[in-house]
Amino acid sequence: MRKKYFALIMAGIICSSVLSGCGKADEPRTEIEVDEDDNDEDSDEEDDDQEDDISDSSNEADEKTDPSEIVKEINEDELYSQIDIFLDNRDAIFFPESDDYCFTSCMVCDLDFNGRCELVLSGGRWYGSDLENRIYEIDEERDGYYEPEYAFLGMDSEQCVVPKIANWNTLDAFYDKKDGRFHYLIFQSLPETSDQYGFRYCDVSLKDGIIQNDIYGMYQYHYDDGYQATYFGPDGEMSQEEFDDYTYSYPGDHVVKRMDFGTYEGTAFYPLSDGDIETMASWALREILADSYRVFAGTMTQSDFIRIHSTHSNDYDDAEELLLDSVGGWGLYLTDTEGDITYYTPDSEFYMTMDIYEDGSFELYRFLNTDNEMDISGVLEADENADLVYTYIPESGDDMGGSTLEIIVCEVNMDGRLVISTSSMYGNEYLGGSTWYFDRIDI
Numbered sequence: 001m002r003k004k005y006f007a008l009i010m011a012g013i014i015c016s017s018v019l020s021g022c023g024k025a026d027e028p029r030t031e032i033e034v035d036e037d038d039n040d041e042d043s044d045e046e047d048d049d050q051e052d053d054i055s056d057s058s059n060e061a062d063e064k065t066d067p068s069e070i071v072k073e074i075n076e077d078e079l080y081s082q083i084d085i086f087l088d089n090r091d092a093i094f095f096p097e098s099d100d101y102c103f104t105s106c107m108v109c110d111l112d113f114n115g116r117c118e119l120v121l122s123g124g125r126w127y128g129s130d131l132e133n134r135i136y137e138i139d140e141e142r143d144g145y146y147e148p149e150y151a152f153l154g155m156d157s158e159q160c161v162v163p164k165i166a167n168w169n170t171l172d173a174f175y176d177k178k179d180g181r182f183h184y185l186i187f188q189s190l191p192e193t194s195d196q197y198g199f200r201y202c203d204v205s206l207k208d209g210i211i212q213n214d215i216y217g218m219y220q221y222h223y224d225d226g227y228q229a230t231y232f233g234p235d236g237e238m239s240q241e242e243f244d245d246y247t248y249s250y251p252g253d254h255v256v257k258r259m260d261f262g263t264y265e266g267t268a269f270y271p272l273s274d275g276d277i278e279t280m281a282s283w284a285l286r287e288i289l290a291d292s293y294r295v296f297a298g299t300m301t302q303s304d305f306i307r308i309h310s311t312h313s314n315d316y317d318d319a320e321e322l323l324l325d326s327v328g329g330w331g332l333y334l335t336d337t338e339g340d341i342t343y344y345t346p347d348s349e350f351y352m353t354m355d356i357y358e359d360g361s362f363e364l365y366r367f368l369n370t371d372n373e374m375d376i377s378g379v380l381e382a383d384e385n386a387d388l389v390y391t392y393i394p395e396s397g398d399d400m401g402g403s404t405l406e407i408i409v410c411e412v413n414m415d416g417r418l419v420i421s422t423s424s425m426y427g428n429e430y431l432g433g434s435t436w437y438f439d440r441i442d443i
Helices: 002-010 041-048 076-087 090-094 240-249 282-297 302-309 319-326
Strands: 101-109 118-125 132-138 149-154 170-176 181-189 196-207 210-223 227-233 236-238 257-260 328-337 340-343 353-356 361-366 374-379 388-392 403-412 418-426 429-441
Touching: 076 090, 076 132, 076 282, 090 118, 101 282, 210 240, 227 240, 236 240, 257 282, 282 302, 319 388, 319 403, 353 418, 374 388
Parallel strands: 149 210
Antiparallel strands: 101 118, 118 132, 170 181, 170 257, 181 196, 196 210, 210 227, 227 236, 328 340, 328 353, 328 429, 353 361, 361 374, 388 403, 403 418, 418 429
């Protein structure tokens, strides 16, 4: 029974450097520039020497797309008109099959720069299962919308994995003048089994109503006396060094730049800010979607978008500031264990308290109303994401010997709650995941 509760409570979420949660990076936004034809022959020669922000670095004479067709920014009236089309069809978009779907993130962008918005959703059913990613685009008449088709190319393409664009805040991108296509470079998780997992490297583009997902690199971890990695490129298996060189140099002579996305994250489980995107007032969701496009267009920063709309999250970029805000006594309010939500009061079973001090030391009192009560103490250290981290290793005499618990202090959110992410291992076995939310109490 103790191991069961240990696995439940010690389970954790490992924070990504680009996705939501702990330590989001705020990369600078580079405006898209595309070479345009000039009637002046003298200026033509001058323009040929200039490098585009997102472009093919080679000068292609047979461009198939007239740069005048590229819409760098949709004007305000047109933007709101298109967003209203999505909002007028909220039931069909957010609940495509049944009312037990709860999409938890959304954004508006223009992936192909044709002047017609896309609405990108990411989420799934209750308890985090059956995750889905959906993309809708305004139609050519600009009076309706449709869901683009998908083309899956490259290695392992039979898996037909939908591009998870909404799972990232920033992506590398380039513009190929030869075929008039904008490309976005992302990586996706392979379908996990009990003894195998890994990632695909994907080149994603949208053109003529088709989202093309070209898988150009892949690596797999498989359990064989400890996890071993196997790397693949278009011509088959390769060494890690060859794989690193290949993925780093992709896509050849194209100039790659960073694109920002304004992703709003809501949740049906714990609405810390304005609430779920499915149920909030249309006027509020309208502004969120409009601002998410402004991040994509470069007229709003990612930090400003987070500050205005993702009010459940503080965008800490300074670990000292995070420590200063975290100092004090905290009592457990809620745990989110892979979508299994549990609320706590001081008399609840498995209630916990945590005291954090100015020097970074802390004391965590666990399971205060059970026979498993214990005290974990240590010193939090800053990591590269401006989070505060401590790894707990039980003593060998403990019945949890061989285990580790990583405690990550992520933020004090806009509701004043301390947010802690944990990950736990038993030897080489990953035990599962939780995020802990604490309310401030008197020490």
